[in-house]
Amino acid sequence: MSIVCNVQSSVLGQPWRWRSPANAADQGFSPDDLTTRLLMARGCVREDVEAHKSPSIRGFMPDPSIFRDMDRAAERLADAVERREQVAVFGDYDVDGATSAALLIRLLRDLGLAPRPYIPDRLMEGYGPSGEALVRLKGEGADLIVTVDCGAQAFDALAMARDAGAEVIVVDHHKCATELPAAYALVNPNRLDEGEGAAHGHLAAVGVAFLLGAALVRVLRARGWFNGRTEPRLLDLLDIVALGTVADVAALRGLNRAFVAQGLKVMAGRRNIGLNALIEASRLTRAPTCSDLGFALGPRINAGGRVGRADLGVRLLTTTDPAEARRIAEELNQLNEERRAIEAMVQEGAEAEAARHGSGAVAVIAGNGWHPGVIGIVAGRLKEKLNRPVIVIAVDESGIGKGSGRSIAGVDLGAAILAAKDMGILIAGGGHAMAAGVTIAADQVQALADFLHERLAVAVERAMGERALLVDAMVSPRGLNPALVDALEAAGPYGMGWPAPRVATGPVRIVRCDVVGNGHVRAIISGEDGASLKAMAFRSADTPLGQALLGAPTHRRLWLAGRAKTDDWGSRPAAELHVDDAAWAN
Template sequence: MTAVLNISRSILGQPWRWRGSGTDGRDADFRPDDLVAGLLMARGVPREAVEAHRAPTIRGFMPDPSIFRDMDQAAERLADAVTRGEPVTIFGDYDVDGATSAALLIRLLRGLGLDPQAYIPDRLMEGYGPSGEALVRIAAGGARLIVTVDCGAQAFEALEMARATGVDVIVVDHHKCAAALPPALALVNPNRLDEAADAAAHGHLAAVGVAFLLGAALLRTLRARNWFATRAEPRLIDLLDLVALGTVADVAALRGLNRAFVAQGLKVMAQRHNIGLAALTQAARLDRAPTCTDLGFALGPRINAGGRVGKSDLGVRLLTTEDPEEARTIAAELDRLNGERRAIEMLVTEAAEVAAATQGNRAVALVSGAGWHPGVIGIVAGRLKEKLGRPAIVVAMDDAGIGKGSGRSISGVDLGAAVLAAKDMGLLVAGGGHAMAAGLTVEQARLDALADFLDDRLAADVARAQDGRALLLDAVLTPGGINPALVDALDAGGPYGAGWPSPRVAAGPVRIVRADIVGQGHVRAIVQGDDGRSIKTIAFRQADSALGQALLGAGADRRLWLAGRPKVDDWNSRPAAELHLEDAAWADEHR
């Protein structure tokens, strides 16, 4: 990749490189719209497919659901349940992907005349995934069919116990599978090792995306049975708001079908048909249609808060209620729990960072602590990964010496596969996940052996990923080029998220007009370029970093190149653009 502005080592110690061919927006004839095609191609879109990706549609990216193994069997069994009026229970995970997957199937089955029940396990008391005891209890309560969503791919013992009761179980999941599969009537998962290539190509789908495909297969099956000859067919497309939320919150790669899910789902969400989502949007103090960023940082965390520090079923109840008052009550409770979660998260993050600092330069930061709340360890692992630039696993130990762990990885390092391998080696009580995230249960006595195993397995991958580390840029602009028209043009290349990074630009050179610290260690600055134009910038949580210190201490005679993501500042009646900073470089050192 070509260097940008000859910057081989920035203030944060990294080279700047073009993501693709790059765009020099300092030319007088530059138009923001010219950026969009380049953005798409820099993210892997062939030139001939640019238009299809510019405005992704479900029709343009939706595969035939039948390409997935067991999909037709699952659809037929669900269709039988609909036509017979059988009792069905949806067993979901306690995170946003699980809640939205469960809510999607519940709302769809309600539209087909059933009254499905939801079962969400308690994170602290029951842990992740279906337990045999829970499935047996559900069967004893009268369920004839159980559908697990966002869990079940590794639930061998639990599904054996369920099978012994005679209840049918369909597994809808996206986590990595072992070569052997647990006993289920159908196991729909694009990450099955025996999937054909066309189905495996959709391994980046979140569970809610797989649930949507199952919904499409179910409606097609019922259509073939003439079920809708005298009945209205539910509009599956109206449930895309749930698909968008679950996809973004689960940090699924926004490629292909996922981009279509999110792009179209945001349009559905803007209509506020889902009473619960509308109430949550209001509780999050969003007075406009939610954006992709809002899904990941405002709505998703609030639904997650129920499973992390409150009642695990709050999210599903909110997303399936038809009672406006109940929706407002649950949304307010989730908002309160989210504040509680943030306070707990801050304490655990501080302790985890101290523990990681004593480990030296291990390939994977594996930290543990007694009394850490299991509900926040995934978030803390993500923060630790970002700070250290390597995979991180955070383990909350209980009084019996058993730890629940959550891990987050960096691009190019498959943490889920490593956790599965550790489980196969007998180092874990349980474990699974996907490339970028994993969960595990481990005995305290095996923590050191687990750390050594992960080091041996992943050291080379981590080293390669770190050697290739660079700040990737899409364009170089003058400060005056950071304006609302630019942000609007960049939005046309979205939605952005995991696997489809939002555009990052360099702007400058600039001088610091004013800089100060605001909020929780954020550095706010007004900068002015050689073109005489001034823009606002902010560097989040950088007050103590080299970047923050450079912004705060730059003299009037020093000029900087800035790198970051243009955003619209809509606090005032007249929207203006600002730059969210991620790095900077001294202009006089790079000419």
């Protein structure tokens, strides 16, 4: 019987299970067999394995015309190019909004236009397009406005724009209502009336913008516009698409896998001046990986919208001036440090509030004076700690709260927020399955918590009951080596919806263990096969996992489960284990 099947309650109180039952049948494998097994355990059918090993745009790209309003939007943009109209690109203030706006701006520049970016201020204007801003853009000369990563729920704003004679194309991926706002075209795979395009509802807004770009180039090609002109290389923009897709925590399956796999290759070439400056400001000395997009580059772009100037991300990604790129990148780097300090303060307050009032199926936590720019990050951290959906709400002096929510697999938070809006509990709200945003009066916070508990309690209980640590492979400590890491990475890129592989190893003894950095537990472990390696359990010093590792007596052995990574710090590469859980072996 495999050790994975025998662990019914680990030090974190959860069972260990094989991600795929086939993994338990035979633990002898070649690296290529392991890659195939990992792909199939994530839903890839055998006949598609080869395509998934090297995901390409050609292999996964749909015909853009399958999406509703795509052709209408592309034709209107082509008219703007031919007529040399003024186009304004209105983006959200997060990474997905910044990358979506940057992609369209760079493409339209290559087509001869001088598009105007507009990113609303998070604190002063809030999320999404306001009618006043759209009307003002029209009055200042915009012949066409394109909103990206926002607009699907902007009924009042788009009605005001229409009445003022503004034509607005909405490019979004957030959940839609049955009725659609008054846009010239609304391109969104999550429209309720979407047909074949609904299969791509996991795309980030930047992915939808890329498809619109492809449709636009195709229309212009059919019109003969490129006769004597150079056709832009859309594939050169995949670095921006990859960044927005990963940072927005979009599911890395299907087309998104191709976007990220190919986008990382483009990024390694350092073709984007702004991204190159950001990579240098992040102190990355190698080609960025998928995790770097989510944990190094994305947060710095986000810092502009969270605690600084909202347009910094778009300016960085679209500048052609290396000196300006370096200035903006360093400013974003500094703002990111400020964001971390603010986040720590809000995190402490939110954890205390959760201990007092966060007992519902969805923990709805509110605080006066919290900075609204960090509540999404705090909600994500609390979700991991509480293992259930969390909404964190920052209430301002006027008694209005801005909230950000994060959900767990199997619980559609975005749909529940739309339902709460329809019930009149919210001033505004929207999102997708795993994340949502709300605007709410402070005296309605408890009503929201009660509504979400009633609506989602069964789904949350089911999701939490099915919680288990999923393992992909069982290896000896000696088998944890760089060759194994390479084989595991071959089934990537990994992220939301395409989880990174987890391996179990042991039994091992703790040779040395201490706390380093911000509560990280570092250990040297030794296996019965004589092999020793480093293990890290991040942010775990005050958790049962960290306490088990720190307090393990030398005569007791453990099984460890976690992510195998390459440690580049030594004279030669070695593998290390990033520990997710442990179980006593004796």
